Amino acid sequence: MSLIVIDNLQASVNGKPILKGLTLTIEPGTVHAIMGPNGSGKSTLSHVLAGKPGYEVTGGSVRFKGRDLLAMAPEERACAGLFLAFQYPVEIPGVSNMEFLRAAAEAQAKARGETPPPAIDMMRRLREIATELGLHTDFLKRGVNEGFSGGEKKRNEILQMTFLRPALSILDETDSGLDIDALRIVGDGVTRFLRDNPTHGVLLITHYQRLLNHIVPDVVHVLTDGRIIETGDRSLALRLEEQGYVGLVDRT
Amino acid sequence: MSAIAAHAWLDVETAAELRALVEAPTAQARVRESWKYTPVLRGLNAVANVAATDSVVAGAPDGSLRVDVAPTASEMALLRERACACPPAAKLLLGARTIDRLNLDTSPASPLQLRALSPVRPLVVHIAPTVRATILDDVDGASAGWLLVCLDTAADLDFTRVRPSCPRDEWQQLQFDLADDAQLIARHYCRGAGLRRLDALVRLLGRNASATISGAWRVDAGDRLDQQWHVEHLAPGTRSEQRHHGIVADRGHTTFRGRIYIAPDCPGVEADLVNRNLLLDPGAVCNTKPELEILSDDVRCSHGATVGQLAAESLFYLASRGLDEATARTLLAAGFLNECIDGPGAETAAALLRTETDHD
Ligand SMILES: Nc1ncnc2c1ncn2[C@@H]1O[C@H](COP(=O)(O)OP(=O)(O)OP(=O)(O)O)[C@@H](O)[C@H]1O
Ligand SMILES: [Mg+2]
Numbered sequence: 001m002s003l004i005v006i007d008n009l010q011a012s013v014n015g016k017p018i019l020k021g022l023t024l025t026i027e028p029g030t031v032h033a034i035m036g037p038n039g040s041g042k043s044t045l046s047h048v049l050a051g052k053p054g055y056e057v058t059g060g061s062v063r064f065k066g067r068d069l070l071a072m073a074p075e076e077r078a079c080a081g082l083f084l085a086f087q088y089p090v091e092i093p094g095v096s097n098m099e100f101l102r103a104a105a106e107a108q109a110k111a112r113g114e115t116p117p118p119a120i121d122m123m124r125r126l127r128e129i130a131t132e133l134g135l136h137t138d139f140l141k142r143g144v145n146e147g148f149s150g151g152e153k154k155r156n157e158i159l160q161m162t163f164l165r166p167a168l169s170i171l172d173e174t175d176s177g178l179d180i181d182a183l184r185i186v187g188d189g190v191t192r193f194l195r196d197n198p199t200h201g202v203l204l205i206t207h208y209q210r211l212l213n214h215i216v217p218d219v220v221h222v223l224t225d226g227r228i229i230e231t232g233d234r235s236l237a238l239r240l241e242e243q244g245y246v247g248l249v250d251r252t
Numbered sequence: 253m254s255a256i257a258a259h260a261w262l263d264v265e266t267a268a269e270l271r272a273l274v275e276a277p278t279a280q281a282r283v284r285e286s287w288k289y290t291p292v293l294r295g296l297n298a299v300a301n302v303a304a305t306d307s308v309v310a311g312a313p314d315g316s317l318r319v320d321v322a323p324t325a326s327e328m329a330l331l332r333e334r335a336c337a338c339p340p341a342a343k344l345l346l347g348a349r350t351i352d353r354l355n356l357d358t359s360p361a362s363p364l365q366l367r368a369l370s371p372v373r374p375l376v377v378h379i380a381p382t383v384r385a386t387i388l389d390d391v392d393g394a395s396a397g398w399l400l401v402c403l404d405t406a407a408d409l410d411f412t413r414v415r416p417s418c419p420r421d422e423w424q425q426l427q428f429d430l431a432d433d434a435q436l437i438a439r440h441y442c443r444g445a446g447l448r449r450l451d452a453l454v455r456l457l458g459r460n461a462s463a464t465i466s467g468a469w470r471v472d473a474g475d476r477l478d479q480q481w482h483v484e485h486l487a488p489g490t491r492s493e494q495r496h497h498g499i500v501a502d503r504g505h506t507t508f509r510g511r512i513y514i515a516p517d518c519p520g521v522e523a524d525l526v527n528r529n530l531l532l533d534p535g536a537v538c539n540t541k542p543e544l545e546i547l548s549d550d551v552r553c554s555h556g557a558t559v560g561q562l563a564a565e566s567l568f569y570l571a572s573r574g575l576d577e578a579t580a581r582t583l584l585a586a587g588f589l590n591e592c593i594d595g596p597g598a599e600t601a602a603a604l605l606r607t608e609t610d611h612d
Contacts, residue, residue: 050572053564078574090569094587103583104573111574143587160573 001066003028003168003201004049010059010226011048018044020226021060026168028199033212035205035237036223037245042205043087045223046172050084051077065167078104079111081167085157085174087205092144097156100144101126101163108164122163129162132192134185150177158189165193170203175211187214209241222248273335273342286338286451289507289539290478294421294447313360318353320373327351327376330400330429338451340423344374344398351376359384363596366390366399374398374425379407381431388597389413398425403434405458410437412597416604417443417475425451432458432487440467441593441601444475444504453482456490467496468592470585470605471504472536478507485513485551489520496527497592499585499605500536511543512553519550527557530588532581582606 003026011019018041026032036042048055049062051074062069064082072080092100102122109116116122127137133155145153154174161169171190175183191214194200204215212220212234220236221228224245230236240248323331331351335342354377363386366375375397379385381404389399389412403409413426422445428436442448454463463483471477483492492512500506512523529538542555562584570580589605 052568052572073576074568074571075574075576075580078572084572086569086572090565092566092569092584092587094590095583100570100573100583103575103579104570107576107579108574143591164573 001028002026002063003065004069005063006049006060007062008060009045009048009062010057011044012056012058013044013054015056017058018226019048022223022226022228024221024228026201026203028167028201029194030218031194031202031204031215032219032221033204033206033217033237034221034223034228035207035240040223041226042223043172044226046084046087046170046203046205049077049170050074050082075107076111078164078166079108083161083164083166083169085154085161085169085171087172087176089145089148089153089157091146091148093146095144096141097144097159098123098126098140101160104160104164126159126163129159133159133162133189134182135159151179151182154178155182155186158186162189162193165197166200168201168203170205172205173207174204175206175208183211184214187211190215209237212237269336271342271346273339286480286509290447290449290476294449312354312364313356313358316355316357318355320350321353322349323351323374323376327353327400330376330402330427331374334400334425334427334453338425340449341398341425341451344425353378356380356383356385360386362386363388374400377401379403379409379434381405381407384408386410386596387412390415390597390600400425400427400429402429403431403436403461405431406433406435407431408435410595412439412595412601413441414597414601414604415440415442415445415448417473418445418448420445421447421449423447423449423451427453427455428463429455429457430461430463430490432460434458434461436461436463436465437595438463438465439593439595439597439601440465440479441597441605442469442477443604444469444471444473444477444506447476447478450477450479450481452480453484454492455484455486456492457486458490459487460489460491461487462491463493465492465494465496466592466594467494468498468589468601468605469496469506470499470501470589471506472499472501472608474503474505476505476507480509480511482511482513483523483525484515485518485521485523485548486515488518490518491522492524493522494525494527495592497589498527498529498538499532499589500529500538501532501608503533503535505537507539508557509541509543510555510557511545512555514544514546514548514551514553516547518548521548521551521553523551523553523555525555528588529557529559530585531559531561532585 006024009019009022034042057070106116126140130137135155154177220232222230335345352373352375357380366389430436469477498506508527510525510527512525514521525542527540531538538559540557542557566584567580586606593601
């Protein structure tokens, strides 16, 4: 079964249509990349999929692992295995990263009818992941994203993804704000995650081809004005880097 | 008048003056302001209705505690001054002949626990020069305590009070007087009560004295909490920093007044005050009022008060990780209070402020 089937999705914000018939299918074990100019609707797509309030779906459908995604509450989507790494992660002062992720893991396990792992195991696992991602373990004790630098916030999103092991991860510009070393560390982290979880999928939203050197996509899409106008393999990203969106839009 | 005269240490004129204040509580504008949201009679009754119990200061070093003693002239002056500004204090003073006194002449090896203070006798704590002390004040049961702490030169006090919710009315006075270079950390964590009224006064009397104050509370059910924090900068180079976070839920009702006073000729003063409030339910009420009276130049002063709700962005972030709304709200609310909670009573306080009130 496909991981996610997005069919002719249309959505508006404040009555303004942003997604204008978007179709996209992701199979287990694949990495899809979406590239597109500023304001084309990439984050809107990620928000609509994650269930953020304030968006009106005006047409189309989304099936996630066979279920009607749009009928589910945001937390149900998360518990079913959908994860969004935010373009702008939110700061939650006073709630430690550790406490937050434990609560999330427990809620997700409960929703799936599983017993959550013992707290001590979770803590060990979190320390392990933090170290892999080059985050000092002190970050686990700090408030969620509280006072984190831009790059640290992005790494923290990947830490959460690795810990929660979602079936489908949407990474919204996780590469922006990362320095060169961090980009490699995060890229390696995502690649390792996919190797350890071979049936999971990733939807990468990015402006830059350089992330795709670290996380090699199976499929690349170009989104402009709320629609996917071109789909291809990795070489499409390279072509975009040379020609820009303008050349592509003119040609289609 | 004869009943008043029976208080040996209280002269007749002062007693009459106090009584006038108590019986005509609206006479002074200052008094009126501080009792704007809480009927002064309720404060008075909270004092009048409590039963006397024996005073115990657990863990006080041997000989440092004097129970039931007459105040010295300087203590008396302090008590009188305080009573004139606060009618319930006057009422309390009229009923009290004696005080309890704790003298800390050397630094105690471990934290002192204050318990079951007599509701009708002021406790005066003297901290000698350069002495360092930690006091945990988790007063149980009904009480209308009056605690006055004098920090002598370069004394250092870490003070925490944690108050659980109670269905009765309760009124408490808290005062800290700081001499040169004295340092205070004061933390006040509480739930609501039928009425819980706190009149807190921090006087920075000596050069370079500093006070760091944090407060956190959760008031729900039909509980009320009225806090009046006065910080007075009375010497140059004094510093105060205050952060108070409050949650009002259900039909809870809170009042916070944070007054900062900077006296004339006090350059180099720094004073900051933040009071943030979260209203969780439509029936909850919150009054907050920061007040500045700055009579010196060359000072730095900031204050801010906000009343808001849980941020939709934060709720969505938690939902996107699998937390249902109730869990997300609980976690966010706890986090909001945690920003103000630390020190030796932190765990007790965090646990106390996490749950919902069950007394009704
Ligand atoms: N609340 C809103 N009200 C009106 N317009 C909005 C609102 N939110 C988003 N938009 C508009 O929707 C369009 C798509 O925004 P979106 O954030 O999805 O773009 P994006 O492709 O992620 O861009 P970027 O590359 O800059 O991140 C933009 O034109 C934006 O201004
Ligand atoms: Mg975007």
